Amino acid sequence: MSTETKVELDKFIVSASPHIRCDESISKIMWSVNAALAPAALFSIYNFGMPALKTMLLCIISAIAAEYLILKWQKKAMVVNDGSAFLTGLLLAMNIPATLPWYMPLAGSVFAIAIAKHTMGGLGFNIFNPALIGRAFILASWPIAMTTWPITTDMVGKVDGLTSATPLGILKLQGYEKLVQHFGDTATMYKSMFLGVRTGSIGETSALLLLLGGMYLIYKGYIKWQVPVVMIGTVGALTAAFGGDPFLHMMSGGLILGAFYMATDMVTIPITTKGQIIFAVGAGALTVLIRLKGGYPEGVCYGILLMNCITPLIDRLVRPVKYGARR
């Protein structure tokens, strides 16, 4: 008996099953999120003019440059075109005022990519949403600039000066009546908030366009509807419980932007749907507490970042129901 193994090596790939895969990829997801943000981003150029475009380009380019250099330096696979650094830059820009001097968005963007993302190990390993860390970094470093808001294109000629308070700012400092007066009447206020003709961070204003993009992402299966619905719903319900105007709060600040595009950042939120719902409730509740009881007019950024902290804990405790334990 011959013990020689008659093996002819053909040129087939030999790997573990399965041997077919769906055609989703990280870059498809990231670029889809960028595409979903595009309408709101374009609207911001109309709303705030060229400074918005300049800030967005600044953030995106510096995020991509930082990512490129770090990947190069660490000799990692060159994945700078996967859309994730672009997304961090775009999201950061959409979360800050259009009128910041150039070095602030740049610093925030580099901080987001270098510190929040790459010191943790890069994509997939970061605990906090990089764009929100970038925003928090700018807010902590230049608080005045970060709370000085430009007037919108619509206001030019109608108001004195070049700056205006955000709706949440007016609400915090001057009260609800003053805010309604600011818009004229309640109906106009709701309409302006929904369409986004108001001041605020670059990309947060248009509830309509953000919702449109969000629905596209839900349709594509890239985010779960439960997260934005629960987070925005929690804000509405808690606001009403505290005696505030739920509709105003649901459409103001960065809530819709945050709920659809940052509380859904898969890397930094729990992995199970149940866990994500807990996350959304927590982020919504923290937002309301900060807005109504805290010192800042807006709480979405910190609400989400604080919940990012406990995501690993949620994931340890909230598990899917195992087969064998269902019936």
Next chain:
Amino acid sequence: MAKSFHGGIHPDDRKRFTASKEIVIAPIPEKVIIPMRQHIGAPCSPIVKVGDLVKKGQMIGEAQAFVSSPVHASTSGKIVEIAEYPHPVFGSCTAVVIESDGQDEWLLGLPLQRDWQTLEVSEIKEIIRESGMVGMGGATFPTHIKMAPPGEKPIHTFILNGAECEPFLTADHRVMLEQSEEIVTGMQIAMKVLGVNKGYIGIEENKPDAITAMKKACQGISSLEVIALQTKYPQGAEKTLISVICGQEIPSGGLPMDVGVVVQNVGTVVAIANAVEKGIPLIERVTTVTGGAIQEPQNLLLRIGTTFSQAVTLCGGFLQPPVKVIMGGPMMGMAQRTLDVPIIKGTSGILALREEDVNSGSERPCIRCGRCVDACPMGLIPSMLSILSERGAYAVAKNEYDLLDCVECGSCVYVCPAKRNIVHYVKLSKAQNAVKR
């Protein structure tokens, strides 16, 4: 509304290449390479030697261990070699090579004409064992063991697995259309052996003609019922199939018999019917030869021991060089390194895949998107299993993340946007845990 289960995926089933093609009986190969191990369990010992003349259906490998299954000559001819040969599952294995004499002559007395109803249960069990029956869906567990559950595990339900949820494969589909009578006979025999009076035939809805054919074949037999199942992978995995049909889940680490169920594959019950009624051992099977790289995909009735390259030639050869050749389905089948491997009892399909069929891409870090969690029919967190395996935390995977409950169906890998080889990691972790114990 067809019954379903938690999780699962909906890949393009790609059965259209062969679903409507009748089973073609392949010509007798000039040479067959018959491995001594075509089942889970101990290998057989050859009971023939080089130079012997054998007849079709003659036993050539004897199963001495309990968990084993004998092998038989798939055609008549001369034993020309007994040596190590490439094997589609075990890498390599002792095989008996028969050079066909072209006569394809049966062993004296075969085929028989036997009425299964007159046979005792013990006789049928012996026939099943002697005929080398194994699960033909791919797992190749010896059938005689499955058919003799221990007394403390009473069986009340028999399920025929006609789900065929693997994309590309249509062998079971065609057998259900063309051999529905034999299937019913085989089921009745199996149910008699198990002492069961309820039998279900589970078929995915993407095979409406098979559902109709099996319903027709079951007419007037009150103990049999055809169940339409939602088309969703892995509908045909034993655990999901049982939970869908019986509404009962197998406890962790358990077997179907723990919930009183025995599941058999379509091909297996036909083989049982042939063995019991005609005395024919398991020497041939229907295999779907398909994939984007195959010239003319077909369902072939092939002799055990036919090489993959012979089967591919029967289908007109390759359209283009395949990047991957698989035995079985694309989700759980095994990648082959050569076409010199023979068809064995568990070869449900031969797939020759092109780059665009495979759609692999390079692996990236997990972005925790949770798609794998939603797809996992076992309710596990596949992403964590892969990450823990990467870190070498095999024990944590086993103790805290239910590694051993993973059935390796591959749904998680299919949906993963980071192209992570989760099943690979799971296999590694399982092996590492087995070593450390």
